[in-house]
Amino acid sequence: MSLLASKPQFICSKHTIFQLCVLILNLLTKNTHLLTLSCKDVGFDCNHVVKAGTEEEVIRNITEHAMKQHDMKAENMTPKMKEIIRKFIHNSS
Ligand SMILES: [Zn+2]
DSSP states (O other), X not given: OHHHHHHHHXXXXXXXXXXXXXXXXXXHHHTTOOEEEEGGGGTOSOOOEEEESSHHHHHHHHHHHHHHHSOOOGGGOXXXXXXXXXXXXXXXX
């Protein structure tokens, strides 16, 4: 009786663990892009959000976006400007 009762539960819990592993794996793959920055955060009236794995990548992406969409000049992206932008980059969860 106890064997019969525990067997389906065992299979079930194994299945759940497997599903959990798949879920965690999916999350890990999706979370390669951890850092986000809203265009709004750097002062533009725009809903564009930049996502990347590193701060450098975020800054590069937002620079590209701002140059294309907001006519920002490349020379405006000074090291000082980058430092300011860096403060607005946050982890997405
Ligand atoms: Zn924008």
